[in-house]
Structures are given as structure tokens and as C-alpha cells.
Amino acid sequence: MRHGIACWPTLATESIAAKGLESVAGITPATVVWPPGIQPLPPKTYVGNGRPPTRLQRAPGHEPGSVKELATSLPARAWQSITWRQGSNAALSSRLDAVRVRCAGGNSGRYRLQPEQWLQIQWLKAQAEPEKYYLSKLPDSTSTHDHVNAAHMRCRIERDYQDLKQDLGLVHTEGRGLRGIHHHATLSIATYGFLVAQHLNGDTDGMS
Template sequence: MFEPFSRTDQRRWGEVYLRGLLLDGRRKSVEPMAARLGEDGNRQALANFTTTSPWDAAHVRARLAWRMQQVIKPTALIVDDTGFLKDGDASACVARQYTGTAGKVTNCLAGVSLHLASDAASASVDWRLFLPESWDPASPKADPAKAARRTKCGIPEEVGHVEKWQLALDMIDETRSWGIEVPLVVADGGYGDAAAFRLGLEERALDYVVGISTTTTAQPEEARPCIPPYGGRGPRPQPVLPRAGPGREEAGHRGWQAGGEAGAVAGRLPPGQRPQRFEADVLAVRGPADQARRTRDPQESRRTRTTCALAAGRMARHRVRTRAVLAVQPARRHSAGHSLRTAKLRWRIENDYREMKQVLGLAHFEGRTWRGWDHHVTLVSVAHAFCTPQRITRSPKETAPA
């Protein structure tokens, strides 16, 4: 992983930092790790390696992706984000924002991550730190105090506020530039509700399965835009589409069918717990309605409105719909149950976040710089990737705690 480092001292302290992350201990910030590392416990050297040393994390992530692609043999590339709770306001990009980590709006950082995943394992191979509008001097919502801290936090001048879905597309492009094949993109409703994200995946010719909210609208597969006559004066009229109804009202008209076992993809169930059966239904729709409204050219409107599978699922013997996903898989016309099971693969990432935060110290970084956070999450990903083959090759009895 550290072969791209140009200096031997960088390789040495990179290995020491990884050992500090892997050793037992409740806190994985620099000072507690230094105390556990014995002769290698140079706190100042470890702090300099993460916060000021000019090594490029992208080179390490590229080698990590190459290695884990061979180990995991991914069937999907999953995009998600997680929060890093903070008490003060000195860290780079900290702001009051919503995070699923706390389930509310609170003071935190937000990081977007990209994972290679299969039914057996997953690994994070790329990261982006989300910069809120309050930290962007060019934004009308800029906070002068936070904008003034950019230099002290080491935030590059060219970095501005970018939506999370755009960060996800940037990471997908970067991963493909490393030579990593992207078989399928999976994301939750936070990304699936963004029409620009779905359109970006379609422009890259990528299949996807993304969650959507129950208020997302879509047109039936047979819907076609009606072009009003042009009188020759003024702007050309926009194509008029039939009124789009919520997908929740459309899905289900064909009747529910057996879809599979809930939790079968997310991982092993707790001892004694039996898997629950779920039912699924699917409806063919032509692209998201909000995406089509932005397109003035009728030909372009037809091109961008890709036929999708709108799948909805519910637990057997219940009438409450539990989730809905949009699936674009033109090469493989799978059933609704397959699309929903593919969407459940995203829950492997929740396991990754829990392991990296509770065991490997993902959220224990106490530095305040942009580069330091980038270095720390990269090294935690390497430590997590080291543990993944151990878990795959060993039996559950060998990896169970004493």
C-alpha cells in the first residue's frame, strides 16, 4: 500500500500508524496509540505523518482498490455517507447539518465514501470530505468566520461547496480511472432522489439500483412528450408530458409476488432469529419526471428518459410498503425481488462504518486539517481492508470473540 511513498520515513510511520489502529484499545487518536506502540510510540512523528506530510492519499487508495477487487470480486459499487460528530467548530468543514449517525441536525463533519461490495464482503476505497456552503466564500450562505479559517485548516483554494451526489460521481470517475470495473452502482434515497445523480450515471452508461422516497414521481413506460405547435415567434414551446403520479400509487397494480428473504444479503442474522419473507412488485416507468421537465429538446427528452424498473417491497402478510427502488439494468432484466435484494446490499456499508468507527477509530481523529482527515480515513480503510480477508478465509468459530 505504501510503495508510492517517496521517503522511507513515510513508509515507516505509515506502518506504525496502521499497527496503532489495529492494536486493541478504546481510543485510536494519536496520543493513545503512541502510548500503546512502545518504542515506536513517537506522538509527534505520528501527528506529522497524518496532518502535514505531503503524501497523496489517492495513490494509496488506488492500490487499495486494485488489491480489494481481487479479494472481494465486487458485484456492485456502493455510495454512502457518514457523520463525524464534533464538539467545537475548529475542524475543517464542521457545521450544523443532518447526519444519519445521530439521526438529527447536529455539529459534525460529513464524509462521502465509495465501497466495493459483494455478498461476502465489502471495502471502502475512496473518500470525500463534504464542504458545507457556510465554508465556501463564493456561496451566499458563507459564514465569514468559517471562511477565514480555510487557510488555517489547509483547505485548498479551488475547493468549494459541491453537493454530495456530485462528490459521488467524481469518486466513480476516479475509481474508473484506476482501471476498476464498475458492474453496478447502488445508493440510498439520499442519492436516488437527486435526478442529476441518476442522469449522471446514465450519461456514464452505468446500471444502477437506487432508493427513492415515496413522493418521487415517474411517467409510465408508454408515456411520450406532446410537442405543442410552434407559431414562429418567441421561444419554442417545451414538450408537455402527461401528469405524473407518485410511484407509490402505480406500483402494486400487478399484485405482490414472493421476493425473497429480508436480511439475506445484509449479512448473517443473529443466532436464533429466522429470516422474514418479503413480497415485491415492479412497474416499468420512463425516467424520473423532474428530470424530463428540465429538457427542452424533444429528442433529448426521449434520450434521457431511460426505461427504469420501479420496484416496491413489503414484508409478507403486511400491507405497508417498506422500500422502493429505481433500477436501470438494461443488460439484465431482473425481477423486482432481485432489484430489492441488490438494494439491500447497501446495508453491508453500515457494517463497515460500525467496524471502522468502533474498532479502528474512524471517528477518533482529533486533527483539524483537511489533509489530516483525508489521510486518516485512508489509513483506516487500509486497516479495515487488512481485516477483511481474515474474516473471509476463517470460519465464524475462529473469528468469534472469546
């Protein structure tokens, strides 16, 4: 029996999905999932003694596996080379595949079948094993490029936050009251939004 690491992002992503929002969460290679086409067996038949069984059964042919095991079992034709943006020295690219899975780790994974979600795997051809894994609550029709853009959105957010701190002084405030801190943060974010809009409109002078 494989219990493995629980899909800890599941609780967070379910809460986000309940609000009608989409989400992507990085996971470890040891995270356990039900691969495509494999599901647990129903709970044991209730014989009338004690509480009815609720735990899903696992048996040969009905067992989950780690996302790393799933990745290494995928055929070569499943992988697609994707370039997501131009880096400082070269284009940033990797091989990617996205498959539909269900989380199987933790107590919740043993007692109920979780909803399907996307498992995105990134694996550079020169590396011995995959480099990154993501679980996402994106629509079924999501394209490969949209998977990559969603997964790497965190890098853009971190870059925006760095610009806010270094160039616009987001953290350079000595105010002690909550109202003053909110006022300073609002002005910093509004200024950054204005500069980004100017940049997108082609006004490079506005970014200087």
C-alpha cells in the same frame, strides 16, 4: 394534470451513469413516473408565432402517476417473495416487483422524456401498502435477486462504517493536518480490509 414530486435522484444517477457506474436510490411514494406502456403526447404543433412549443402534453390515457398508485395497481401474480439474508432472529424477506418506468415529475419531466430505469417496490404481504421504493440504473437483464442485493447494499456499507468507527477507531484521531487525517483513515480502512479478507478466507482467529 399531475406534476407531483420530481425524481430528485435523476440528476445524481445520470451523473453516475455517465461515468459507467450503476446506482440505486430510494424515493418517496409520491414520486411521479410514467408507467410501462404510457408516454406523454408530443408538444403542440408550431404555428409560426413565438418560440416553438417544447412541453410534452398530457391527456386522458397519457398521464403519469405516483409510484404508490402504480404499486397498488399491479396484479397479485407480479409479486415475488424474496429472502435476501439471515437476520439476528429470522430471515429477512419481502415481496418484490421491478418494472421499467420513466421519471415524470419536475420541470425536466414535463419538457423531455426521461430514459427508462427500474422501479423496485418492496411490499410485505401483511402490510396495507408498500414499504420501500427504489429507482435504479441497473441493466435491463438484472435478476430479481440482484435488484434486492443492490438496494440493500447501503445496509452493508453502514455496517462497515460502524465497525470502522467502533472497532478500528476511524474517528478517534486528534490530528489537525489533512495529511495526518488521511494517513489515519488509510490505515484504518486497510486494516479493516485485511480483517474482512481473513474472515472470508475462513480465518476466524484473524477477526478476534
